[in-house]
Amino acid sequence: MLYVIGLGLGDEKDITLKGLEAVKRCDRVFIEAYTSLLSFGISSHGLSTLEELYGKPVTLADREMVEERADEILSQSKDSNVAFLVVGDPFGATTHTDLVVRAKKLGVEVKVIHNASVMNAIGVCGLQLYRYGETISIPFFTDTWRPDSFYEKIQRNRSLGLHTLCLLDIRVKEPSLESLCRGKKKYEPPRYMTIHTAIEQLLEVEQMRRESAYNEETTCVGFARLGSEDQKVVASSMRELLAVDFGTPLHCLVIVGETHPVEEEMLDFYSLKSELSER
Amino acid sequence: MLYVIGLGLGDEKDITLKGLEAVKRCDRVFIEAYTSLLSFGISSHGLSTLEELYGKPVTLADREMVEERADEILSQSKDSNVAFLVVGDPFGATTHTDLVVRAKKLGVEVKVIHNASVMNAIGVCGLQLYRYGETISIPFFTDTWRPDSFYEKIQRNRSLGLHTLCLLDIRVKEPSLESLCRGKKKYEPPRYMTIHTAIEQLLEVEQMRRESAYNEETTCVGFARLGSEDQKVVASSMRELLAVDFGTPLHCLVIVGETHPVEEEMLDFYSLKSELSER
CATH class of the missing domain: 3.30.950.10 (Tetrapyrrole methylase, C-terminal domain)
Structure with a gap:
């Protein structure tokens, strides 16, 4: 299962209870880094606040990674639970729609957890x-x-x-x-x-x-x-x-x-x- | 402080961690009932899922109550923490804007916690x-x-x-x-x-x-x-x-x-x- 989870706009505490429960169920957690993580005070070295809350490591996924290595993320989602975290709501940017389309084509089940967006x-x-x-x-x-x-x-x-x-x-x-x-x-x-x-x-x-x-x-x-x-x-x-x-x-x-x-x-x-x- | 808190679209678990923390700090909790609580499976007698999660009673506030008794809600917000829960995001409906305007006019501090909306x-x-x-x-x-x-x-x-x-x-x-x-x-x-x-x-x-x-x-x-x-x-x-x-x-x-x-x-x-x- 691929969980596409909106983080909302503020900080790590703007995730929903449902979103947090899903992250906790996941074996791998990616966070998109190509729109903006600024509001979360995250640089490529600073995922610790999120990792502490989630109790597991988080991998920063920049545009390159998502576009070039989507198949890798998606094949993992076939056999295990993978979270893809997005600042705001998952469908603010076209790139996320694209990832979901690719997932569905591969027969990967997708679950979207909404949140606030601009x-x-x-x-x-x-x-x-x-x-x-x-x-x-x-x-x-x-x-x-x-x-x-x-x-x-x-x-x-x-x-x-x-x-x-x-x-x-x-x-x-x-x-x-x-x-x-x-x-x-x-x-x-x-x-x-x-x-x-x-x-x-x-x-x-x-x-x-x-x-x-x-x-x-x-x-x-x-x-x-x-x-x-x-x-x-x-x-x-x-x-x-x-x-x-x-x-x-x-x-x-x-x-x-x-x-x-x-x-x-x-x-x-x-x-x-x-x-x-x-x- | 008046907290205006979006509940999101699904069920009680679509509240954000920040929203839940705010509710837990509040002395009184109102939930607006004039747009729709359907998705939360709530009738006027069925607030128990929310009350259980929040650990406190929740008062159903219909349009009449919010329009006629807004001053009461707001005067409580002056001296204590009051939560006003809204399905979706707080600013989906004009009525909520109106409540915030009245609060600000009375000098009541307002904090908005966003969530997903339609x-x-x-x-x-x-x-x-x-x-x-x-x-x-x-x-x-x-x-x-x-x-x-x-x-x-x-x-x-x-x-x-x-x-x-x-x-x-x-x-x-x-x-x-x-x-x-x-x-x-x-x-x-x-x-x-x-x-x-x-x-x-x-x-x-x-x-x-x-x-x-x-x-x-x-x-x-x-x-x-x-x-x-x-x-x-x-x-x-x-x-x-x-x-x-x-x-x-x-x-x-x-x-x-x-x-x-x-x-x-x-x-x-x-x-x-x-x-x-x-x-």
Whole structure:
């Protein structure tokens, strides 16, 4: 049996009782390391908190391993219980869907244990989840690659009065250009897009397009370390959010559409004004 | 402190370790009963599984109680620890946002503990969460009230190639017409919309509108008891889903938009064909 278990967003204690029981039944435990383990304070050397809770060793599975050695993980799942742990909910990322498809094709039984993900935890700011349009991803711009297909999606959502969740780029274990040239595997340090970078890129695209999808006065909600003990949520204009120190990653951003009174009341608690008066 | 704690979708063991620790710290524990407790097998007399796990009594809080006696719940939260348990994630329903707003206005500290909700657990069918448009709600039609504003939303989502999550009506503790007339509180038995009723209503609206937003050959995914041990997920045309026995509630429905190859591979496992060959 392959258990695909969501860990939630905060720390090791955000696993469900059902998830923990499943891990305890498993002979091998893998944890995916290609989206982000940041909120769990885990580096490749620091799985001990999880291992202590689970009472067994945990193997860090990066994208390479999951893509290249999936058959190995899956063949073990045929004869024994294997846990594959995922930060958030198991179906946040396409790669996990792919692993499940491969498992099912091999006739391996799969059991999914759900948990919170960014997609629902953003509800904490008070904007109703059913009033969101299509979710967008903002990739890191480079000198030569500045894709802006998210612009039309934001435009569309806003014209319908809908909110837009912006997922910000994460670059983990990217092979360095130098290593690609030399044929040796060496990796760039991980990079996580901040709310500042996201807003700067958004405003740059608006300046190029000039179709008024949004501007620096548009209300947004910035989320840092969502679901963690030290999460930070601030609602304000893009311009003002550029001055807010959100601290360490992960960050994400919501561009606010039309709001209902109960949404506004809740957003007010996260406004820069409330933020300042709390200090 | 008011702890607003998501219970997840399955049973009592879908609470997180963090959530359980919080409940154990609390002097009073309320559980909301106005969306649905069905998946937890709880009637108003049957909280014992939860109470056993928590080691303390749990008070069932229906909509009336939360709306009328919120101040009582909140004043207790000022001086002691109070848990307010919610099926799924705390911010699935507007009513919970309202409770948090009232708490914050009274200066009560609020801590939210997230969990899985329908909004992310539908990811299990393989359709990517970022490819959904606006979520719609389908209300029970009556002889005189057949609101169809969801039609334009589905139309819009489909014209953009996006999937549509349809939340199906739940009627819990609705005062009966007779009781309203007599001024006595008496309630209708709870009603939960099935996938069949939803599809029938959808097709009825299409027949009235005739704008080809969808038809009985449109692929949908029906989910029953999502996140529970006995969940049932079937992907097929509306017409074929009408012949599937989904069993007891809760049900929800996804109208499929344009699909990517990895989405199709995963949907295939839930097709009626796979479903039949499993028997």
